[in-house]
Amino acid sequence: MFISMFGAVESGIIYAIMALGVYLTFRVLDFPDLTVEGSFVTGAAVTAFSIVNGIPxxxxxxxxxxxxxxxxxxxxxxxxxxxINALLAGILMMTALYSINLRVMGQPTLSMLNETTLFDQLESVWAPLGIDSLFNGMISFLGIEQIPRTWAILILMIFVTIGIKLLTDFYLKTEIGLALRAIGDNKKMIRSLSANTDSLIITGVGISNALVALAGGLIAQLGGFADVNMGLGLIVIGLASIIIGEALFGTKSIVRATLAVILGAVIYRMIVTLALEVDFLEAGDMKLITAVIVVVALVTPKVIQTRREKKRRIQKRAQLRAGGDGHA
Incomplete structure (x- = not known):
């Protein structure tokens, strides 16, 4: 169980980069962008093609x-x-990218198992340090089984994801970032202030898909291959990560919201991993599990809020009755 959960956290912290990209379009820009299902594969395809052809x-x-x-x-x-309508523009680009990704890879699946990836280079530097032995000794002391691979990928990706989060926080607090946030809230108002909303939207959607493609490239190197269908349902995964994070950790500030997205992505992968440990569920049920997780994450906060409001109304009525009886 520990090994499978370790893998869930390891992949979850990479998918968190993708979730941050989805957050920029869906939450900040209020732009329903389905391009991510294609750009994720584009990142994987470009990475695999480049590495296979000798690029570092x-x-x-x-x-x-x-x-x-x-x-x-x-x-x-x-x-x-x-x-073109935002949703339709994303669908058109996603459709076009499917053919482009096939062109880049030259085949539906491109393997990197015989190539040196970024993570292979990291492990070769990490191994002589002896840190794995230290970590495995610590978890063995706690009675937890040792993982069969290095901790290097997890630790590196934690630092990389946190670094991207900090850069995102900083960017959204700059003048351009504030304008992006304002576009998501009220595009007409920003236009009335003579801001170039078109350029801001193009830039914002571009940065979002850059993060998504970066995550795709890293996931391809982690798995050792790029596949033309690996982006299917990715937008639901991104939204699930955002919704879970917001429901559990809140969105009172940009710093808190982006942290919630990262933690939501990790928790999502852990939930899916736990669900697949159930005997009657199979790997093919992953889409169903994702849909159920999103439904629960959407419905639960509303149910809790409704109960709180009902409880407040009951308390208010009780106070009014008590006040009326005391006056009498």
Whole structure:
């Protein structure tokens, strides 16, 4: 169980980067962008193609983010300059990216199992440090089984994800970031202040898909392959991460909201892993599990809020009755 949960946290912290990208469009810009299901695969495809053709893994990962940024900008251009509905623009770009991703990979699945990835390079540097032995000794002392692989990926990705979170927080507090947030709240008001909303939307959607593609490139290197269908249902996963995080940790500030998204992504992967441990559930039930998680995350806060309001009304009536009896 510990090994499977370790893997869930490891992948969850990478998917948190994708969830931050989805957060930028759906929550900050109020832009229902389905491009992410294509740009995630684009990131994986560009990374795999680059590594297979001898490009250093770090450069390949950066190229994945650049490709995602371009895809997001094209979606923004379709919406702002082409006057296409935001949802439809995302669907059109997602559809186009499917063929583009096939072109990039040359086949539906591109393996990197015989190639050196970013994580392989990390492990080669990490191994001589002896930190794995220290961590495994600690968990063995607690009676927990040792993991069969290194802790390097998890620790690195925690630092990378936190770094991206801090950069996102900083960006959203700059003048441009505040304008992006204002567009999501009231686009007409921002236009009345002579702000170039088209450029802001294009940039915001581009950055969002850059993060999504970056996550795709990292997941491909973690799994050792890129597949043209690995982005199916990704938007639901991103929304589930956001909804779970917001429901559990709140959204009182940008710093808290982005942290909630990261923790929501990790918790989502842990919930799915636990669900798949149930005997009657199979790997093919993952989409159903995701849908159930989203429904529960959406309904539970509303049920709790309704009960609280009902309890307040009952208490208020009781106080009014008590006041009336005392007056009499």
């Amino acid at each position: 893994p770090f450069v390949a990962t950066v190229l994945a983010a650049v490709a995602g940024f371009i895809a997001g900008c094209l979606t923004g251009i379709l919406h702002t300059k082409g006057k």
